Amino acid sequence: MSTVRETVERREVLDPLETSPVLVGRPSDRDLTESLIEPVLGPTRKGWVILLLLLMGGMGFWLLSLGMTVFVGIGVWGNNIPVAWAFDITNFVWWIGIGHAGTLISAILLLFQQKWRTSINRFAEAMTLFAVAMAGMYPIIHLGRPWLFWWLIPYPSTNAIWPNFKSALPWDVFAISTYATVSFLFWYLGLIPDLATLRDAARSRTQRRIYGIMSFGWRGSARHWQHWRVGYLLLAGLSTPLVVSVHTIVSFDFAISQLPGWHTTIFPPYFVAGAIFSGFAMVVTLMVPARKFFNFEHVVTARHLDNMAKVILATGLMVAYGYVMEWFIAWYSGSEAEWFAFWNRVVGDYRGIYAMQIFCNVVAPQAFWFPSVRRSLVGLMVVSILVNVGMWAERFVIIAVTLTRDFIPGSWANYTPTWVDWGLLFGSMATFGVLFLLFLRFLPAIPISEVKELRRELEHADHHAADREARVHVERS
């Protein structure tokens, strides 16, 4: 009788659809736990410290830019009339789009019982949270008077003025705050059993106390597990519509306006596809180095990366379809201004950015048709970074480039960013990086309990397979 590992390896050869395992080997519970809490409880690594300091420098730049923006005014940006939204909203939509992968992986794939989501969901959810945090900053600081942002929230004020529900911006407030809240709850709920594991494994009293408080007294009883499981599924169900709704509403910011280039009914699905596209690209961008650095190769396998590459390819095709439809409708509508706006993207002053958008979002992901690229770490990194760049370019083209040319030529003007604009873009990336590094260091990035559960499920499947094989063997003999 063959060992489990051999069986797995053999299946790899036998089944062309199951190309590589979602879990390498069948390590024991103890092995899994130890390997997965090692990054949290183990010694601080030099590379981590250096990277953190580097990113904190970028975060300082971000704080400086934020300070300039709030204390001096958004005139420190390059925005103008007609381009009243530029990097601010571009960055917002970009970050919120990146935040989509988390919920998709956690909720939808959970409901569809996709096993390969297990090892990467925590990671993706954390990325979602931090991306939403970065994104949520922009709508507030982009206001002329950011200290009054709460006027967008419906509350019974004494002067009886409510937000204008016809405007898409209050919807944004609801959509983003709901999304942030549910994502956080979902993420935290998933963390509780692992926090308890950390508490139990903690080496110092302080750690034990902190993880103890954070794990809300989890003891791992059957009743705990039952409640936990129900809650987790419920939250997954609750999150599912959010995957679609958030970016739909973000797209309404543009679609309900009447600008040529914004006033487009395809925006909601096209934005959602773009969001998942960029979100998965970001997960890959972060996961490839992280699994190497923290030795997660056995739980985050080539299979995971391969699947994510396929999602990127699929959503990339949807995005490309969106581009084609935009052009078609611009032509089909017979609207002169609309047609001009699209040509302006190609031949106007910002044609370089449009070319980048098309190359990165349409051309580059086609590499994922080739399995060798999907398995190559370098290939994955290059394409996923290109997709992130391309999606930022797409939002810039939609938002800023559209605004540079609308109806009345006398009012047209271009947009040039200032150092503060760049500071807010790169600074937010650095801040995101800081948060992510802290997450990797202080919380288990791979869900320990879920991986252990996955191992059981796989073992179960293995037994069935082994039984089947044994029967076949007996019959043959």
Add this chain to the structure above:
Amino acid sequence: MPPLGLPIYGQRAPGLETRRWRSVDQAATESELAPGEFPEGAAETPDGFGRRSFLQLLGASVALAGLEGCKPPREKVVSYVRPPADVTPSVPNAYATALARGGYAVGLVVTSWEGRPTKIEGNREHPASRGGTDAIAQAEILELYEPARLEGFVRGGRALGHVALLQELSALAKAHEKDGGARLRFLAEPTTSPTLGELRRRVLQRFPGARFDAWAPVGDDAARAGAQLAFGRALDPVHALADADVILSLESDLLALDGEPLRQSREFAARRTGGRMNRLYVAESAFTVTGGMADHRFRMRSADVLAFARAVCAELASRHGAGELAALGAPAQGDAAKRAAAVAADLARARGRSLVAAGLRQPAVVHALAAAMNAALGNAGRTVAYRPPALLDPDAGPARLATLAKELEDGKVDTLVVTAWNPLYTAPADLKLRERFPKAKDRVVLAYRDDETARAATWRLAASHALEAWGDLRARDGTVSIVQPLIQPLRASLTEVELLAAFVDAADAGTHRLVRDGWKARAGEQGFDARWDGWLAAGVAAGTAVAPETPAPDAARIAAAVRAAPPVPAGVEVGFAPDYKVLDGRYVENAWLQEFPDPITKVSWDNGAHLSDATARRLGVAQGDVIEVALHGRKVVAPVLVVPGHADDCVTLPLGYGQRAVGAVGDGVGFDAYALRTSDAPWFAVGAEVRKTGERHALATTQEHFQMNGRAIALALDQEAFGHEKRELEEHRGVPATILKPVDYTHQDYRWGMAIDLSRCIGCGACTVACQAENNIPVVGKEQVLRSREMHWLRVDRYYEGSPEDPKSVSQPLACVHCEAAPCEYVCPVNATVHGDEGLNEMVYNRCVGTRYCSNNCPYKVRRFNYLDYHGEMPTTLKMLQNPDVTVRARGVMEKCTYCTQRIERVRIGARSAGRKIGGDEIQSACQQACPTEAIVFGNLNDPGSAVSKRHADERRYDLLHELGTRPRTAYLVKLRNPNPELA
């Protein structure tokens, strides 16, 4: 928060200090001011300048209050026991006065709040303005409050009080008595003031050897010299455009700068609509406002205009029976001949109803030719008349200045009293006035600002603003206006009247007494008080106009002059042009005018060397390239500004920029074209060399795209074509299809609306500055304009049509059009922009959080955003300038045209108190009131009799971007052109 040195106007760190109430300089001299020397308020710290002080200061502006003028100021201040009958707090008063332009009066009505003037309007009674104003007149109010203006009197570094100054001036005058003033010279601004005339007479009586010279860098000396040539007398031509069917402008910018542009443009515009449309031909080099209105614009070097005029003469003589012009004419070749033939035929067809006008940049001989043509066409006495100039100095050209410079060089001048604006800067370069000026021992300079001449003075005297001083001026037709002050001088300062009076020891009487007594003597004692009050109230003295004359031109003399004119060589011509913003440079420190986009090029905060596209390409330069223009060994470095329609082989340099001694506003703005200007070629010279330097200079333009890209934005049609194309306009008006039931506003008492007639609009931009003054619109500075953040609520877009070499132009004033279905309103998340029940699209500044979504969704892009704290910490004087009826907006809020809602409300209060409805035309928006051509009307659309209702029903009416279904309340009327079919 400390100043950050941000690139915002007024907050630039180095400029900040000089823009304060007191400069460091002034602080140094302040201690020497005698206590009690200055009127209450003027010497107070800014913080002490409260409402009460203004009420007290009001005395100066109220003639009826019986105060005896401004100087020496009264020191007794008694609070009101009973308030003056005509002053109600929070209700503004209006006073008629006048400002000088080229020495002539422009009649104004100034709004004053409890003694604080805030807004200038034209005076309908005045022959030169007829109620309109231009951008410069609108901006004069900012001059008054300019924080960087001069203060006090300094003699050789020693500060003097008012009394001490008069004493020392008296002593200076006495010293000149022994040789009869042989070494005393005055260099004055040309003026028409009878009071100054009388004073000059008295000065010359005391000092028979003294002499008054006048100098104006931009003036119509050539017109008078032309009259001298044609008629043997220096006369001012007066053009009546109301009766002119065909107008030929020989580089005359008669709608913006030449003659009486406000009246002329109004008369011209009235003939652009309706049945008898006039036709305008313009021959010019640089693109002017007048050229923009031309039905046919012939671009040519300024030097070639003479040949064109002669070609027209030749045609008139040979084909249209004007034999007396035969000796003047010289037929042209090629295209020019065809044009001349068409123009001549058209002029001849409209005999007695045509007009030939020559521009101030053209030499005397062209003016003489124009006079001869007008006489031959029978226009004299109908569309053109001649009047003896009301100016005390009909000749203010370089010749007189050259004489003075020579005397200075020879050491024949001990005392030079300068009241002309900054002659050291404006003088022709060959006169070397900068080197020669210091040769006079006593250099008395009366200046409004610390300019180059003031800095070279030994006596630096601060001048009062015209709104602070009594005076008198005459219009071109001789009509007298009394200049009455609106406010006590804000700074210790002197008037020209007082300065001259000091030379005859009469200054202590004060300007008011000098002016009034002079008129008492002239007009007679009987019933004088009532008449004087009447003059003040009306702004004009009735019956003071002079009858025009129609002398016969001396063709032989003109012919001799024409023959004597040297042939024009080929080569690159350098032209000098007065600037629409700073005129001759005197407004270079005016931030409103600096920010005001040039009507043609839309450049703000700069001047550039205008080149045609073809010339630029030939020279291998593009917009923003810095070139060096050399003329007879003198050089100037200027950025290229490519102007479609500019004449080829010609570079036009606007005057007035690049001043060396200026304040924070004008510092480093533009280049100095005077450096190339010499007394023999004041306006143009052929033979320039242009070289690319390789450097670049960023020009801040408020409009970057001058093509309509085939869109229906500013519609312009030929009159003939309009007849059969007007049906297509139906696509651009009427009720747009919608699935939503539109709100019905017709049941309301008022449905406010506006109509802008593009046929009338000359694109001068007076509306832009009027709106700025009325609505407390901040100035943002060049860096911000480069970032496209100018704040003007009303912009004038300008589009070129036709070939880029020789385009036609359309100007389109565009402010918020107050859509009934406003795209801005539904996207505002906080209900900060909402619809009023009378149809106003209202902006609630307090509620605005600054998402800017409204601007993004505004298809007209007329909303303006306070990206930074543009008003900042205003100096006190600038606070005084703000219209108290209008909120001063903070950082981070959106703003836009309100249809002057404050004016609506003010009229509504009056109407309600009187228990009546507001009349359909009772309210005038600020832009409408300023518009010299009555292109803009505002009023109640629910009143079928109102002017705006009639225009909305006009067959030329269309709605901008009608297809979007926004239902704008501002309607546009198609611009009509009247081209000559022979030139098609």
